[in-house]
Amino acid sequence: MKIDLSGKNAVVCGASQGIGRAIAIEFAQCGANVVLLARNEESLRKVLRELPASKTQNHNIIIADFSQPEELRNKMKNFASEAKPVHILVNNTGGPKGGEIYKAETIEFELAFRNHLICNQIMVQALLEGMKRNQYGRIINIISTSVKQPIKNLGVSNTIRAAVANWAKTLSVELASFGITVNNILPGATKTERLKGIFRSRSETSGRSIEEIEKESLAEIPAGRFAEPQEPAYAAAFLASPFAAYINGINLPVDGGRLNCL
Ligand code: NAD
Numbered sequence: 001m002k003i004d005l006s007g008k009n010a011v012v013c014g015a016s017q018g019i020g021r022a023i024a025i026e027f028a029q030c031g032a033n034v035v036l037l038a039r040n041e042e043s044l045r046k047v048l049r050e051l052p053a054s055k056t057q058n059h060n061i062i063i064a065d066f067s068q069p070e071e072l073r074n075k076m077k078n079f080a081s082e083a084k085p086v087h088i089l090v091n092n093t094g095g096p097k098g099g100e101i102y103k104a105e106t107i108e109f110e111l112a113f114r115n116h117l118i119c120n121q122i123m124v125q126a127l128l129e130g131m132k133r134n135q136y137g138r139i140i141n142i143i144s145t146s147v148k149q150p151i152k153n154l155g156v157s158n159t160i161r162a163a164v165a166n167w168a169k170t171l172s173v174e175l176a177s178f179g180i181t182v183n184n185i186l187p188g189a190t191k192t193e194r195l196k197g198i199f200r201s202r203s204e205t206s207g208r209s210i211e212e213i214e215k216e217s218l219a220e221i222p223a224g225r226f227a228e229p230q231e232p233a234y235a236a237a238f239l240a241s242p243f244a245a246y247i248n249g250i251n252l253p254v255d256g257g258r259l260n261c262l
Contacts, residue, residue, distance in 0.1 A: 085130025099154025188255025223256030
């Protein structure tokens with residue numbers, strides 16, 4: 001099986017670093033035309049230069065902030081009216097701030113809902129007509145294993161991930177007859193800035209060293225290592241491809257076996 005995404009147009013959100021960046025590179029490697037979306041133009045242009053490109057491939061960027069849904073809606077409306085229809089959408093953005101849920105402020109929930117759920121909805125609404133026209137759509141949401149098993153000290157994140165997973169499952173049923181699938185990737189501990197940030201903040205609040213916290217986290221992973229960002233990206237490339245046409249509405253953990261449930 002060779003994954004070939006040539007001729008497919010993809011939009012990858014949160015693509016300036018981490019898992020989103022790895023997905024964008026993998027899609028381009030498989031032949032897709034990739035549009036990178038994030039807030040910072042300079043970092044996006046850096047990733048744009050790194051994308052593999054044949055003579056027929058065309059990559060681009062959208063500068064947008066998921067904490068500003070109305071601006072995102074306008075930008076995506078313009079994009080959808082000017083650009084070629086999109087076949088593949090990866091909904092992804094930075095994770096909510098950590099901490100115990102009983103201490104979380106109302107604004108943290110509101111922000112997480114906006115950044116994760118409202119903006120995913122805006123992205124889907126903007127690109128749906130194109131997918132329907134193509135009779136080909138792949139909506140892939142990068143969520144977290146906390147969909148299945150809440151993670152300690154990530155209270156707001158645990159809450160919003162469950163909402164996104166239910167939104168996605170509902171959507172998968174509604175859109176299946178158009179040749180559109182909606183699936184979620186649930187990364188485990190993956191070597192990105194997000195993971196470093198989580199370890200840093202755990203170290204600050206507990207007074208323990210980052211090395212100690214890393215060791216404790218590794219002990220929970222049967223594979224005995226953290227994931228490389230490319231590993232969820234391989235799963236995304238498969239789900240985006242025609243090979244995955246009959247896989248719809250699933251939560252796919254890429255976690256080295258860390259989840260303690262089915
Ligand atoms: P990351 O922080 O390294 O990268 C996040 C990306 O989203 C960056 O490109 C960033 O610029 C972009 N982004 C952040 N806020 C944005 C905003 N307001 N508008 C537009 N773009 C924005 O994170 P990551 O490790 O690549 O994780 C991606 C997703 O997967 C996150 O939701 C994260 O919580 C989740 N996740 C990560 C891990 C892990 O161990 N890395 C584990 C489980 C879940």
